[in-house]
Amino acid sequence: MIRFLTLCALILAGPVAAQDLTLPASARQISERISPLDSYDLPTGPFADGAVPARILKGRVERFSWRLQAGSSTTLQLLAPLRDQIEAQGFDIVFECEARTCGGFDFRFGTEVIPTPDMYVAIQDYRFLSATKGSEVLSLLVSRNPPDGYVQMIRVTPLSGPSPTPVVIEQTVDGTGGLLAGFERTGHVILDDLHFRTGEVALGDGPFASLTLLAGFLAENPGTRLALVGHTDDTGDLQANTSVSTRRAQAVRTRLINAHGVAADRIEAQGVGYLAPITSNATAEGRDLNRRVEAVLLLN
Structure with a gap:
């Protein structure tokens, strides 16, 4: 448990101070991929007009997934304590939705998802949120495959250096990034x-x-x-x-x-x-x- 909480502290570590994200004791990390310089399309709204609106972010990109014992817990019950924690740490929620209001499989395929089996997304039973804290950005994706629950976190921090480039590069409405990004990568x-x-x-x-x-x-x-x-x-x-x-x-x-x-x-x-x-x-x-x-x- 101590090792797991330490890992969570590293995940949400800012440029200077570490911040803790506590998941249930049953949670087990399934995947980790850290890119010192990469880009991520952060969803900012539901699927509409053939695409998922998003911002292209560039910087250090960290991608993690966990599997936990969900039991009868809903996706809202899984997400709510995580949302409360990141808000308490100073993050502002930019966008939040559940499967139907997100756009179902159109949203799921229009955003980046760690490939199965490291992350599982039930098309009709998931929740998503994106949040910012200054120049730091993160997203959470939660779903279930009873009795298991799945959590994905993607976090972007700006490039280090005396004059870092602004993390927001441009706006995009590309709805093909999720599936194709995973296809090309794996x-x-x-x-x-x-x-x-x-x-x-x-x-x-x-x-x-x-x-x-x-x-x-x-x-x-x-x-x-x-x-x-x-x-x-x-x-x-x-x-x-x-x-x-x-x-x-x-x-x-x-x-x-x-x-x-x-x-x-x-x-x-x-x-x-x-x-x-x-x-x-x-x-x-x-x-x-x-x-x-x-x-x-x-x-x-």
Whole structure:
């Protein structure tokens, strides 16, 4: 516990003094990525007119995620004590929303999210806030996959030096940064807005924002290809699940070709059944999360 609180103090440390952020004792850090010089698109409002309004920030960018035991706690109950702490430390809340008022999956895909399984975001059950304290900026994203809760923090501090460049560089309304930023950084991404019920292989009518973004990425990067990988929950035997997962990936491939004009030779589709779960299949929520299609970046 002492080690965890010390880590939290470092996360919220200002240029001179450290500040504490206390999470529940059950919280466990899942990921950490610190970039001495990077940029972050800070959401400043809900998804509207095809984009998430944001400010592009430049400086030291710290990205962290935690998993904790949420039990029956709501996302508001998870977020509220964290919000109270950062307000007590002098941060002003710039923007706060819950899934519906944020913009659902459009907001989720329009903002930066640490890739699954290090951060999980339920499209209809998350909360977000952004806050500032002078030139320091941070955002919190909270969601649940019962019995677990997830917390993501992204923090930006200005460049050090006698005459630091102002941290706010420009305004942006780019709604594609979240999914594509994770895709380029890690080489794979879960297409969270595609959902399959147990045993089903048909893809709904859409529209699916993730497929639009992937098609645009391929158009702008002619030297790349995609591998679509289908996954299932553990209902049934491996042979049947491998077949189902392959057909799901093929359905996504067909949609990209027919509806988005992607060349057939730039997409391949495979399935691995239940061999690569990202969470336990013991709950309905976990099984729903495991029924997914991922896009893997390939270079020609």
